[in-house]
Amino acid sequence: MEELHAEVLRGLAVNPSTPSDVLLRLLEPDARAAWFWLCFRTGGVPDDVADAIVAHPDHRVRGILAENMTADPAQRARMADDPEVKVRRALAMGPEPFRAEVEPLPDAAYERLLSDPDSQVRAWTAQSREIPNRLLAGYADHADAEVRAAATRAWDELPPAARQALLTDPDAGVRTAAAQRVCHQDAARTDELLGVLDGWERELVLGRGLLTRATAERLACGEDDGDRGAVALNPSLPPDLVDRLARDPEHWVRRVVSARPELTEEQRAAIDYRVESDERLTPLDWVLAIRDDPEALRRCATSAHIWLRRSAAVHPRLPSDLVDRLATDDDFAVRLLTCEFQPAAPAEALLGVFLEWQGITRSVLLSKPQFPRRGLARYADHDEPGLRRLAVHDPDATPELIERLSRDEFGIVRAAAAKDSRLSPERIEELLKDFSAAQSAAANPALPAEVMHRWLDTALS
Numbered sequence: 001m002e003e004l005h006a007e008v009l010r011g012l013a014v015n016p017s018t019p020s021d022v023l024l025r026l027l028e029p030d031a032r033a034a035w036f037w038l039c040f041r042t043g044g045v046p047d048d049v050a051d052a053i054v055a056h057p058d059h060r061v062r063g064i065l066a067e068n069m070t071a072d073p074a075q076r077a078r079m080a081d082d083p084e085v086k087v088r089r090a091l092a093m094g095p096e097p098f099r100a101e102v103e104p105l106p107d108a109a110y111e112r113l114l115s116d117p118d119s120q121v122r123a124w125t126a127q128s129r130e131i132p133n134r135l136l137a138g139y140a141d142h143a144d145a146e147v148r149a150a151a152t153r154a155w156d157e158l159p160p161a162a163r164q165a166l167l168t169d170p171d172a173g174v175r176t177a178a179a180q181r182v183c184h185q186d187a188a189r190t191d192e193l194l195g196v197l198d199g200w201e202r203e204l205v206l207g208r209g210l211l212t213r214a215t216a217e218r219l220a221c222g223e224d225d226g227d228r229g230a231v232a233l234n235p236s237l238p239p240d241l242v243d244r245l246a247r248d249p250e251h252w253v254r255r256v257v258s259a260r261p262e263l264t265e266e267q268r269a270a271i272d273y274r275v276e277s278d279e280r281l282t283p284l285d286w287v288l289a290i291r292d293d294p295e296a297l298r299r300c301a302t303s304a305h306i307w308l309r310r311s312a313a314v315h316p317r318l319p320s321d322l323v324d325r326l327a328t329d330d331d332f333a334v335r336l337l338t339c340e341f342q343p344a345a346p347a348e349a350l351l352g353v354f355l356e357w358q359g360i361t362r363s364v365l366l367s368k369p370q371f372p373r374r375g376l377a378r379y380a381d382h383d384e385p386g387l388r389r390l391a392v393h394d395p396d397a398t399p400e401l402i403e404r405l406s407r408d409e410f411g412i413v414r415a416a417a418a419k420d421s422r423l424s425p426e427r428i429e430e431l432l433k434d435f436s437a438a439q440s441a442a443a444n445p446a447l448p449a450e451v452m453h454r455w456l457d458t459a460l461s
Helices: 002-014 020-025 029-039 047-054 059-066 073-081 085-093 107-114 119-127 133-139 145-157 160-167 172-185 187-194 199-208 213-220 225-231 239-245 251-258 265-269 294-301 306-313 320-326 332-341 347-356 362-366 385-393 399-405 411-418 425-431 438-442 449-459
Strands: none
Touching: 002 029, 002 438, 002 449, 020 047, 020 449, 029 059, 029 449, 047 059, 047 073, 059 073, 059 085, 073 085, 073 107, 085 107, 085 119, 107 119, 107 133, 119 145, 133 145, 145 160, 145 172, 160 172, 172 187, 172 199, 187 199, 187 213, 199 225, 213 225, 213 239, 225 251, 239 251, 294 306, 294 320, 306 320, 306 332, 320 332, 332 347, 332 362, 347 362, 385 399, 385 411, 399 411, 411 425, 411 438, 425 438, 425 449
C-alpha cells in the first residue's frame, strides 16, 4: 500500500490542475516520494509553493528546485543565497537537459555564485552552459584560476590585452585553456597542447589545431589509429596525407576522411567506406557550422554520403524543401533525426518513424504539435500494446473507447488512458488503486481536488 501511495503522490505532484494547497501538503516529510516530482513540475511551481520550498528545512528539496530546467529562473535564482553549500552547488551545476535549451539565471545570480566562498560553486558556475559569454568575459581576471580558465569560452568577446594575459597566465590550466582557443591558427600552440592533453580534449585539438608538416606526418603516418582518425578531418592536413588516410587499413579512419568538407561527391565515392544503418555517428561539426552558405548545406542534404545527410538533418537552418526530402530519406537514421530535430517535420513522416522506432526519443515525436493525432483511434485494437495506447491521443476518441482502454490487460495502455480527462471522475478514482496506472490517474487534470485531499489524508496519516 505504501508503494501505491507513493505513485499517487508523484502523480499529484505533476498534475497541472493540482491546487497550491495540495502541492504544499506534498512538501511534508511523509510525502518525500513526491519531492523530486513536485520540484521538477513542468513550468515550475506557483509562487506560494516556491516560497515554501525556499524555506523548506530539508536542503534536498531546495536543491531539487535549483536543478529544474523548466522552473522560472527567478525562482531558481533564490537558491544563490542558500545557507547550504550543496544547494548552491546544485544551482551552479545546473540542469543537464537532453536536447533542450535552459533559460539562463538572472545576471545577479551568476554574479553572486561567482563570488561564492565555495570554490566548487565558483568553478561550476563559470563552466555552466547557460551563463552568457558577455557576463563570463568580465571574469577573465578573476582570482580563481578555474574561473579564469572557464572565461576563455568567451574568447571572441575578450579584448586583446585580456587574451594575452590568459595565454601567459601563471596557472598552467588557464594557459592550456587559452591555447585551445588559438591553436587553430597557431601550430606551436597545437604542438604544445598535444604534449599535455589527453582524452577528448586531445581529440579536439587533433581535429582543429593548425599542424606543422612534421606533426601532420607523425600523426597521419603513426601506428595509433585513434590519432589517425582524429586528425583525418583536420582542415590543415596536407592533401597528400589526406590521400594516404583515404587508403588507411582501418575502415573507420577511411570513413572519417570521406566526410571532409572539401571533397567532391566523386572523391567521396572513390574512398572505400561504408555507413551501417544501425551505426551512431556524431553530426559533423563543419556541417553544423554552415551559416551563410545555403548551397553548401544543400550539397550536404543531397549528398550520397549518409553521414553528411544525417548531419544536415539536425541543422537548425535546414530549408523546408530539404526537411521534406530528408524526412523520406532511404536511411532510417536520417528520417529519425529529421523528425526529432526539425520543428516543421511532415506529419506523415512523424507517424511513420514513430511506428518504426522503439528508442527513448519516441515520446519526442509524439509531443510534436503536428503529430497526426486525429484517426489514431484505429490502433485501439492493435496487437501491440505500445500502439494501442496511441488511440488515447486521438481527439475524436469517444469516452467509451478511453474507458475500454483504461481496462486493457496491459498496464502501459491503462496508464495512457488514466491520464485522459475524458474518463469519468469515478473511473479515474478507481485507477488510483491500480499500481500500473495510479501515477497517471493522479496526474489526470480532471481529478477533483477533494479526491486529492482525501488520498493525502490516508497517505500522510
